Amino acid sequence: MAEGMTWSVTDGDKLTQAEVYGEVLSQLGDKYPDIIAITADLASSTKIERFGKKYPERFINVGIAENSMFGMAAGLALAGFKPVVSTFAAFTALRSAEQVRTDICYQNLDVKIIATHAGISFGQAGSTHHCTEDIAVMRSFANMTVIVPADGLETGNAVAAAMEWPGPVYIRVGRGFEPPVNKTKDYGYEIGKAITMREGRDITIIACGVGVLHAVRAAEVLARQGLSARVINMHTIKPIDRDAIIQAVKDTRRIITVEDHNLIGGLGSAVAEVIIETGKACGFRKLGVPDCYSIVGYPEDLYHYYKFDADGIVETVSELMRMEIEEDEDWEDEV
Amino acid sequence: MPLTQEGIKGLTKKAWEIRRAIIETTFTCGGSHLGGSLSQTDVLVALYYKYLRIDAARPQWEDRDRFILSKGHGGIGWATILGDKGFFDKALLKDFNKTGSPFGMHLDSRRVKGCDASTGSLGHGLAIAIGLAVGARLRKKDYRTYCMMGDGELCEGTVWEASILAGHHKLDNLTAFVDRNSLMIDGPTEQITTLEPIDEKFKAFGWETLVIDGHDFAAIGEAIEKAQTIKGKPTIIICKTIKGKGVDIMEGQAQWHYGGLNSDLRDQALACIDKHYREIPG
Numbered sequence: 001m002a003e004g005m006t007w008s009v010t011d012g013d014k015l016t017q018a019e020v021y022g023e024v025l026s027q028l029g030d031k032y033p034d035i036i037a038i039t040a041d042l043a044s045s046t047k048i049e050r051f052g053k054k055y056p057e058r059f060i061n062v063g064i065a066e067n068s069m070f071g072m073a074a075g076l077a078l079a080g081f082k083p084v085v086s087t088f089a090a091f092t093a094l095r096s097a098e099q100v101r102t103d104i105c106y107q108n109l110d111v112k113i114i115a116t117h118a119g120i121s122f123g124q125a126g127s128t129h130h131c132t133e134d135i136a137v138m139r140s141f142a143n144m145t146v147i148v149p150a151d152g153l154e155t156g157n158a159v160a161a162a163m164e165w166p167g168p169v170y171i172r173v174g175r176g177f178e179p180p181v182n183k184t185k186d187y188g189y190e191i192g193k194a195i196t197m198r199e200g201r202d203i204t205i206i207a208c209g210v211g212v213l214h215a216v217r218a219a220e221v222l223a224r225q226g227l228s229a230r231v232i233n234m235h236t237i238k239p240i241d242r243d244a245i246i247q248a249v250k251d252t253r254r255i256i257t258v259e260d261h262n263l264i265g266g267l268g269s270a271v272a273e274v275i276i277e278t279g280k281a282c283g284f285r286k287l288g289v290p291d292c293y294s295i296v297g298y299p300e301d302l303y304h305y306y307k308f309d310a311d312g313i314v315e316t317v318s319e320l321m322r323m324e325i326e327e328d329e330d331w332e333d334e335v
Numbered sequence: 336m337p338l339t340q341e342g343i344k345g346l347t348k349k350a351w352e353i354r355r356a357i358i359e360t361t362f363t364c365g366g367s368h369l370g371g372s373l374s375q376t377d378v379l380v381a382l383y384y385k386y387l388r389i390d391a392a393r394p395q396w397e398d399r400d401r402f403i404l405s406k407g408h409g410g411i412g413w414a415t416i417l418g419d420k421g422f423f424d425k426a427l428l429k430d431f432n433k434t435g436s437p438f439g440m441h442l443d444s445r446r447v448k449g450c451d452a453s454t455g456s457l458g459h460g461l462a463i464a465i466g467l468a469v470g471a472r473l474r475k476k477d478y479r480t481y482c483m484m485g486d487g488e489l490c491e492g493t494v495w496e497a498s499i500l501a502g503h504h505k506l507d508n509l510t511a512f513v514d515r516n517s518l519m520i521d522g523p524t525e526q527i528t529t530l531e532p533i534d535e536k537f538k539a540f541g542w543e544t545l546v547i548d549g550h551d552f553a554a555i556g557e558a559i560e561k562a563q564t565i566k567g568k569p570t571i572i573i574c575k576t577i578k579g580k581g582v583d584i585m586e587g588q589a590q591w592h593y594g595g596l597n598s599d600l601r602d603q604a605l606a607c608i609d610k611h612y613r614e615i616p617g
Contacts, residue, residue, distance in 0.1 A: 036473070057473070060469070062500055063500075065497075065500060067462065068462040068465070068496040068497045068500050071461075071462025071465070071497065072462050072463070072465050072466040072469065072497075074452070074462075075452070075462065075463040075464060075465060075466015075467040075469070076467075076469060076470050077466070078401075078444075078452060078466065078467060079467050079471065080470065080474070081470055081473070083466075098456060099462070102453070102455075102456050102459065103452075103453075103459055103463060107452065107453050108445065
């Protein structure tokens with residue numbers, strides 16, 4: 001490991017988000033001796049087991065008891081530890097929402113949650129194991145920071161950054177076997193700072209998680225059609241990068257959001273909240289899972305079915321480009 | 336060290352003083368969870384005035400014993416004791432429930448010194464206490480963690496999840512209490528949903544179980560001291576108590592789970608408490 005680097009992985013482009021997470025967490029164990037890794041019978045699925053193998057005395061598997069797990073994490077944080085908790089997103093944001101909110105967020109405790117199998121990324125498992133509500137739930141908890149990394153390398157960056165970030169953090173990853181969008185981990189990742197993956201003038205696609213990959217692919221198709229699409233990786237949903245959104249309204253007047261989440265309450269809603277406050281006209285569409293329980297299937301098929309893969313994005317961009325936007329060039333009066 | 340007769344007398348006096356203060360604060364704050372605050376008082380007084388290793392001047396002292404009031408609605412009783420111990424100026428309690436006050440019905444650990452965890456939603460405290468107890472073990476600290484639950488709270492599944500965990504981890508640095516006053520908001524616990532046999536349930540989950548009279552200081556002291564000696568498992572002390580203890584009109588009455596007091600009721604309640612105080616033997 002080079003000096004100043006906190007983690008490194010080889011073949012990072014071939015690993016899933018969870019695999020990179022497990023590896024990075026295990027590499028952070030010496031730097032952060034207060035990390036206690038906890039899971040609820042999902043050590044291997046969430047990849048937190050890698051930490052447990054390296055530091056068995058700092059690893060706790062509570063069995064299938066998520067509520068106790070999050071309560072226990074709160075107690076450990078009150079005792080001065082830095083608990084890192086992993087289970088599926090559905091069991092975090094839905095089953096244990098109250099423990100996360102009341103025991104952890106209310107007391108503003110230093111608990112880092114890495115929730116896996118989010119959205120419909122575990123498509124074959126059905127809606128009991130999907131979680132298309134967690135961004136909405138988690139961003140409504142005061143004190144909570146919400147991060148949706150685009151790929152494995154960004155997951156590593158987010159986990160490392162979260163260790164230095166005060167208070168509770170929720171990092172949401174998919175089951176994901178998709179190829180990475182980042183070629184290297186060294187692109188200046190910072191919590192709360194959106195990343196422009198591609199510059200563009202005609203429209204802005206703001207995405208998180210697996211949506212970033214689809215957005216980048218869509219932008220390539222659109223470029224061949226003569227359209228210049230900006231792609232923003234909005235990896236931090238809360239606190240959201242307002243400046244990046246306002247700049248996109250100003251520069252392109254058309255915005256599409258892309259996420260593996262219910263269209264209600266997620267990235268799209270968070271972006272819309274900022275857009276509406278600008279008082280400026282802006283064509284806007286949200287792409288993601290409509291307000292329903294997803295059909296079963298392989299994730300890539302589901303992303304296509306619900307039209308938030310590259311094909312769906314291109315289709316929606318074409319529709320939005322036909323829309324007339326009334327522009328108001330005076331920015332000083334409203335923003 | 337076992338309680339002496341003199342020690343028991345001192346705690347008994349203190350408990351009635353605390354109950355008196357609870358009534359006074361309830362009068363000024365508009366209403367409180369009187370029933371459970373009065374039933375839990377003797378156990379809390381034994382802990383705070385005899386057994387807990389705490390220092391009000393150092394509320395964040397790393398080596399302090401921890402206390403979690405999982406039945407968070409007993410907050411007014413707990414805050415009265417914390418104020419009396421000097422964690423904060425007890426005159427502040429005159430603002431209990433008032434807008435912007437640090438004190439609401441369920442205490443906030445971020446605003447109330449001496450409050451080790453924010454509680455209120457039932458079934459949460461035991462898991463938090465387990466985290467603190469596991470934390471002590473990992474840090475090689477000898478502090479103990481105490482957690483008091485309500486009996487109605489035992490309906491919550493999370494209590495049993497956590498109980499399995501505490502048994503599995505053999506947390507002999509954890510002592511839990513059940514304030515077994517046999518009433519929940521809507522009536523007697525056994526009529527609403529059967530909880531007994533509580534001791535056998537915990538025993539089956541790997542706990543040492545003790546059943547005592549939760550208003551008998553000698554028994555409370557003996558149980559707490561015994562729990563300190565039990566190795567290889569957590570201890571639960573099931574304290575048989577009377578909801579509304581000490582105030583005739585409230586004793587054993589589910590409707591006094593929560594209530595307000597006008598000046599007549601306050602005077603009546605204080606008269607009952609003062610009578611108990613005068614009747615302390617010796």
